[in-house]
Amino acid sequence: MYGNAYIDPNEKAAxxxxxxxxxxxxxxxARIARGEKIEPKDWMPREYRKQLIRMIxxxxxxxxxxxLPEGTWITRAPGFKRKLALMAKVQDEVGHxxxxxxxxxxxxxxxxxxxxxxxxxxxxxxxxxxxPAFTWADACVIAWLIDAxxxxxxxxxxxxxxxxxxxxxxxxxxxxxxxLKYGHDNVVTLATGTPVQRKMVQEALSRWWPPxxxxxxxxxxxxxxxxxxxxxxxxxxxNDDMRQQFLNMYVPKIWDLGLTVPDAKxxxxxxxxxxxxxEPDWDEFKRVINGDGPxxxxxxxxxxxxxxxxxxxxxxxxxxxxxxxxxxx
Amino acid sequence: MIKSLDPRVTRAEIELDNAIEPLKxxxxxxxxxxxxxxxxxxxxxxxxIVHAPxxxxxxxxxxxxxxxxxxxxxxxxxxTRDVFTTDYDDSDIFETVPEKQYREAGGYxxxxxxxxxxxxxxx
Ligand SMILES: [Fe+2]
Ligand SMILES: [Fe+2]
Numbered sequence: 001m002y003g004n005a006y007i008d009p010n011e012k013a014a015x016x017x018x019x020x021x022x023x024x025x026x027x028x029x030a031r032i033a034r035g036e037k038i039e040p041k042d043w044m045p046r047e048y049r050k051q052l053i054r055m056i057x058x059x060x061x062x063x064x065x066x067x068l069p070e071g072t073w074i075t076r077a078p079g080f081k082r083k084l085a086l087m088a089k090v091q092d093e094v095g096h097x098x099x100x101x102x103x104x105x106x107x108x109x110x111x112x113x114x115x116x117x118x119x120x121x122x123x124x125x126x127x128x129x130x131x132p133a134f135t136w137a138d139a140c141v142i143a144w145l146i147d148a149x150x151x152x153x154x155x156x157x158x159x160x161x162x163x164x165x166x167x168x169x170x171x172x173x174x175x176x177x178x179x180l181k182y183g184h185d186n187v188v189t190l191a192t193g194t195p196v197q198r199k200m201v202q203e204a205l206s207r208w209w210p211p212x213x214x215x216x217x218x219x220x221x222x223x224x225x226x227x228x229x230x231x232x233x234x235x236x237x238x239n240d241d242m243r244q245q246f247l248n249m250y251v252p253k254i255w256d257l258g259l260t261v262p263d264a265k266x267x268x269x270x271x272x273x274x275x276x277x278x279e280p281d282w283d284e285f286k287r288v289i290n291g292d293g294p295x296x297x298x299x300x301x302x303x304x305x306x307x308x309x310x311x312x313x314x315x316x317x318x319x320x321x322x323x324x325x326x327x328x329x
Numbered sequence: 330m331i332k333s334l335d336p337r338v339t340r341a342e343i344e345l346d347n348a349i350e351p352l353k354x355x356x357x358x359x360x361x362x363x364x365x366x367x368x369x370x371x372x373x374x375x376x377x378i379v380h381a382p383x384x385x386x387x388x389x390x391x392x393x394x395x396x397x398x399x400x401x402x403x404x405x406x407x408x409t410r411d412v413f414t415t416d417y418d419d420s421d422i423f424e425t426v427p428e429k430q431y432r433e434a435g436g437y438x439x440x441x442x443x444x445x446x447x448x449x450x451x452x
Contacts, residue, residue: 039417072335088397095394102360102378111380112352119349132334167377175398298331301345302338308349314356317382325410327360327378 016047016228032233037163040106040328051234052162053107060100061118061125065299066146067093069129073139085182089143092175099171103164106327119304121291128211130293137190137197137204143183145208148250149215151176152242161233164329184253191257198258205254206262213263213280216243247275361387362412364405365395373405381406 017025024043031038038044067090074090077083101111117123128146133139154176158169190201217239220226229235237245248268254261265278288296331343357380364373376395381387387406396404415422430436 042417068335071337072333075336091393091397095397098379098394099377110354111357112354115357116351120351134334171377297345298333298338301331301343301347302341304347304349305341305343307352308347311352311356314358314382317386318355318358319382322355322359322382323410324355324359327362327409328412328414329362329375329377 016225017045020045029231032161032231037166038161039163040326045232047228048232048234049107051229052165053104053109055234056100056104056107056165057109057114057117058124058126060097060104060114061123062129063093063097063100064118065125065129065303067097068299068302069131069133069295070139070142072133073136076136077139078136082186086139086143089179089182092179096168096172096175099168100165102327103162103168106164106329108326110324115307119300119307121296121300124289127214127285127289127293128208129299130288130296131208131211132295134207135200135204137187137200138207140183140186140190140201141204141208143179144187145183145205145212145250146215147176147179147183149212149242149246151180152245152249153216156236156242159233160236167329188257191259202259205259209262210280210284212246213243213277214282214285216240216246218282218285244275247277251275358382360409361391361406362409363387363391363395364407365391365401366403367400369402373403378409379406384408 021043025045028038028043028045028048038048070086070093071090074083074086077086101114104114105111114123118125128142133142151173154169154173158166158173160166187201190197219240220238222238226235226238247266251261251266251268263278265276268275287293291297331338331345333339360378360380361384362378363376365376366373379387379390379394381390384406388404391404391406392401395401
């Protein structure tokens with residue numbers, strides 16, 4: 001997901017399984033425990049379906065909205081090669097969105113309904129994309145570190161239990177490795193360049209650090225709810241575990257370049273093997289995810305505009321013989 | 330009108346407050362299943378779906394979605410609603426297949442017999 005699915009921590013765990021057929025539930029859980037995948041027409045608990053739709057849909061929206069801050073720099077990427085590469089990356093992200101919408105619609109929510117929920121602000125998407133990419137260096141930091149975070153999340157989720165989501169993620173992860181290399185290459189170029197370039201990339205890193213720390217979401221309190229989702233292999237790792245994994249893999253690489261992470265407390269506790277850091281500002285996270293970030297309004301207005309101005313073309317192409325059927329896989 | 334960091338957005342002259350009618354059913358068309366062949370001689374493989382208003386557009390979208398990297402020589406598309414499938418609930422119809430060793434090369438082991446025969450002839 002470009003970030004973990006945002007699950008409201010206040011949602012009650014009680015009653016999740018109320019009214020389920022216990023025999024079928026046992027078979028379903030046994031299948032998952034054996035490492036087998038669940039396919040679209042299989043019996044599944046209501047909560048499994050609901051959480052997967054929410055999660056895959058949010059992931060899809062994140063890919064689509066994520067194309068906006070990065071797309072900001074397509075026309076001004078330095079040099080022809082970087083313009084080509086950024087266009088290719090942004091096209092990949094939109095393609096990821098499409099693959100994920102397809103996986104979600106196998107669970108019974110139509111693509112129209114998902115798009116409607118996005119453009120009215122009902123559905124969430126990854127919070128990081130509500131921040132602006134002020135300079136070219138911001139686009140480089142996004143491509144390296146936000147994609148790095150996304151990969152940690154996506155590799156984990158690719159081992160989940162829902163077949164269509166896993167298949168989409170396998171395809172996505174292959175492409176993400178290009179994004180990561182491309183982003184790293186750009187950051188290294190700036191960091192090993194002129195003093196002006198170094199300053200530019202340092203400032204971008206400092207701007208993006210708080211959103212990056214927000215990326216995996218607040219600590220999950222281990223409730224019954226998260227326990228069930230982990231047993232069903234919907235949620236594959238806790239937010240804190242993924243954040244630790246990210247810090248472990250990327251802070252040393254950032255330091256290698258002589259860049260400064262804007263958190264004086266950031267260090268690895270050699271005894272516990274865990275990273276210690278200043279607790280991110282979760283009030284800001286909540287404020288932004290609920291609509292009040294620097295770019296939320298623009299992002300959704302741009303999406304609505306695209307849907308509205310393209311509508312007549314889609315309608316003109318529609319024929320009366322067309323009939324929708326939920327895809328199989 | 331949005332004044333954006335993105336010159337493309339500014340040029341598009343978008344109102345911030347631009348509520349629109351919700352997308353109607355079928356706005357995103359129906360789906361086609363996509364089969365992709367990497368090189369001549371390979372099997373076509375099912376790779377996923379595209380939404381499209383007709384087969385020609387489905388091919389176009391399939392090329393963008395599944396053929397933009399690596400090797401490709403051929404793509405097929407077929408409407409999802411034209412595909413017939415078995416049910417996972419009926420997958421027991423395949424259950425005894427792996428037992429049918431008489432259909433497998435590995436079900437035929439002759440060396441023991443040959444060696445025994447050779448030994449007996451020599452003796
Ligand atoms: Fe992506
Ligand atoms: Fe990416």
